[in-house]
Amino acid sequence: MAPTGSTTSRHPMTGNEMRGDSAAGMERHAYDVVVVGAGGAGLRAAIAAHDAGARTAVVCKSLLGKAHTVMAEGGIAAAMGNRWPEDNWEVHFRDTMRGGKMLNNWRMAQLHAQEAPERVMELEDWGALFDRTEDGLISQRDFGGHKYARLAHVGDRTGLEMIRTLQQRVVQLGIDVFMECTVTDLLLAGDRADLAGDRAESRSIAGAFGYWRETGRFILFEAPSVILATGGIGKSFKVTSNSWEYTGDGHALALRAGASLINMEFVQFHPTGMVWPPSVKGLLVTESVRGDGGILKNSEGRRFMFDYIPDFFRAETADTEEEADRWYDDKKNNRRPPELLPRDEVARAINSEIKAGRGSPHGGIYLDIASRRDPEFIRKRLPSMYHQFKELADVDITAEPMEIGPTCHYVMGGVEVDPDTELSGVTGLYAVGECSGGMHGSNRLGGNSLSDLLVFGRRAGEAAASYAAGQGSRPVVDEADVKAAERSALAPFDVEGGENPYTIQQDLQQTMNDLVGIIRTASELEESLTAIEGLKKRARSMVVEGHRQYNPGWHLALDLRNMLLVSEAIARAALAREESRGGHTRDDYPKPDPDWGTKNLVVRLDDTGSGVTLTEQPLPVMPDELKSYFEE
Amino acid sequence: MASTDAGVRGPTRAEIEERTLRTDRWWLSPLTTFVVFSAFVVYATWRAFTGDDYYASPYLSPFYSPCLTDSCVEGSSDFGTPFSWWSLSPALLILIFPLGFRMTCYYYRKAYYRAFWLSPPACAVAEPHGSYSGETRFPLILQNIHRWFWYAAVAVAVILTIDVVLAFRNAEHEWGHMGLGTLLMLVNVVLIWLYTLSCHSCRHIVGGRLRHFSKHPVRYRLWTWVSRLNADHAKYAWYSLFSVALVDLYIYLLATGTIEDVRFF
């Protein structure tokens, strides 16, 4: 348990070497690989790095096992062919690319489809108990955008199963975990002055700097490899399914270290979030409700999704209710119900219905499974949804429809990485999971997230370990950088008479929700950029009360800087991309533009260090043998 | 070490004076249990030690069934008198089995640990003891022999069932008759069976111990049935406690001539 070479005793939970009452100071640790984030991607990366022989540490903002992965409900997409023998990686690859409107990094989509089945089997080896088919194999369920029933699942709590399995594996392997420890800066090797002039090529990672939430003390990790697995950015939006941790830390850390982000304009709004009561607004309602027979209705009782089938998916979508209903029992001879179109399509349709005044009393629309499946079936297949509505909204989903509306769910954009190794533009810096970009293109299919975490988590872990093993000497951390990181982290305590971070956060969330939401226009995006500039200014003078020990006000103040930077990246990219595609819908450019379909927008930190710049970059070209999958 | 063990008021815990901050009437349930169980124990002790008034032909009190000693009233020894040398009340000889079954029962343990030993009196209410060793030492480690008592309890339930059959006679032991006593005994034996079959040990033995239900479909079926009963084990524990006392009381009142049996036919 204790890291070798350490003489002090580590706190058994957090890994903190010092108690709150011990003398001030900073902990220093040396590792081969430091993983930032303990969700599915981080834990899988840590396991892979450990298995490859690297001394590995996992650093996470919350307790181990609480990461946002637990919220994933539907399942892990993997073409195992347990339900449909005709399913294979090629079909999964095709579905993924089409779902992402062909903007995905083809190589990532290919690796993902090829390796996902084995990653799922590994979870089972480590003790996961998936739902079974009649033959005793891992059961697979239908989900939007997937041609075949493909999602390995456990009721509607697959994410919990996945994180628990990985967590238990990490514990079994004895990997060091630093809980409730937040990384605020990445440290680079060499002299900062030399680095300022040229870009990424010469930069390499030397370590990471952060603080213990419990004590507020600083901690320094010296390591040649750092893997970012920090998840998404949803907390910048008011209505979101994401938890407080989702403040874009990895995105911002990577930017500040000199790496680039891609696809930041693509933010997925999940079509079905709770809309009432207000305290849970945005909370996710799993897509499995629709996969298992739930349908969407407006206030007039009309099953409106038939009015919103785009040409792109017309050939494979049922156009009558009769055919759609038959599909659940006979998938071979019928086409899929339009409720199971990719998430961006469904979210837009719901948004239009609400705007047209056909919404429900609390500003959503109806998701109805009560009238279509018997209570026993619903409770068995969707236990946590049943629980969630019963406990939080006092709604019995076996007896009445749910009120739902779109909620910010996932960011497709993230750190630009090499598809095979997940290496970013900075040597030694890797990114996986939601904080990496490219895999999902402009829109992610349900179920592809959990498999993404596993496939690329493992690849990054192995690559990071191998890079660390190849380094003859350890990179040296510049002590001036450490001092600078300390000063920057303590800055909010030094301000007097400034604003409280909670208010700034609320204003940012409102801005992003209103101006950079599901439907965007140039004028609103410009307005949002002005607003973000204003918020940045206010943030420079924000003040926190109290002291450093477990102080949420201080934590938020530090996270807020990341949120502002990432929000700006999203707004700038959204303003630049003058088309509608996947998770980016422009009212002023309502159609996809083939020209925009060939390029990514790349975001980098600007010279001031507090804003971002944009460049266009052509998509990697898919080899011809893969192109053939898309010829009709 | 135990003496310094302050539990929720220990040095590292959040400093709160109250032993509990519960605002509901948490004491109601343990108090009720205490009163009812105590009343039963007093009643049962008195009845078991008197050695009298337990047979009113054709009814035999469940406290005294089977009656196996020479002191048994005439007509009550349906299984002979193998313990003819026993000089104390015949009830003491057999009550040990149902008593042991209930004392080691997983439900009763919960109830009396809470109500009598206050360990804990209710959830999140600090208990008054300085030390605690649970069921790891003698005598409480003997709770692990619950299963032995279950085997015996099945035998007792069979005997009580036979008693019910015998109760379909009149006072002269002619078949084909029934009275209120018969009905009470019938209800009692049904509740006794429900209590015995809903036992956690029973649930384990019929199928719970398996790792592969799929390879034992019959035992799986049995296990699901017992599991369903098991959910109401506490309820059956209470009902059967009342019914057994009620049957005994009824027979006592008949035997002492206080009341007359209501004969149906």
Next chain:
Amino acid sequence: MGYDLKMRIWRGDQEGGELGDYTVEVSEGEVVLDAIHRVQATQAGDLAVRWNCKAGKCGSCSAEINGRPRLLCMTRLSDFDAGETITVTPMRTFPVIRDLVTDVSFNYEKARQLPGAELGPRDDDGKRRMMQIDVERGQEFRKCIECFLCQDTCHVVRDHDHNKPAFAGPRFFLRYAELDMHPLDTHDRRVLAQGAAGLGLCNITKCCTEVCPEGIKITDNAIIPMKERVVDRKYDPLVWLGNKIGLRPRDYEGRMEVGEGPVRRP
């Protein structure tokens, strides 16, 4: 529909602390965590509270509300009268860090002492086969969100610090039961459960089941079956007799007994 809610929130750390009075505006449909957040955003920016998903899925916001262990995010204000004062304290079984945040390291230590799943080789086609009815019991236990409310309410450690080294607690009895019922696991942890994990310290007073926000029947479905499995191994006269005359139950065939002692690590 809003009203002013009176709250008492414990503020302090290991040096000491007390219940502080707050009045905060709340509205219909809100939960206790909403009220705490509003206190945090408007009156006490440094009020420490641990939370993540706010949907009853991650098990972070465990605390005690009016003396009962609950999740802050799953306790609706409508469960109380509008005039009632709601008292919120940290979990009282674990050492306090600050305000509502406690040091739950006890649980992470216990997790490390438990030998994890060890499955045999896969089938020849590279897959594993388990039937749904065989995994269902384990699936119930794997619903556990590790909120540690069961550990908090359990008097074995709540009222007796001295039992902490010897007692794994309900959450980990769930895990023992899960692994023991796993159709493909190859280890037999019964002796370990009774010995090192302190299953015998449990006197099945069922408070763990009462507080479980996931509704897992911890006592009936995990602890008691586990106790019964220990009885199979150590105390059953018929099993003992069966062993003597060569009638062995096959439940544990092919399973290797893991004894007491430190867990092996590669």
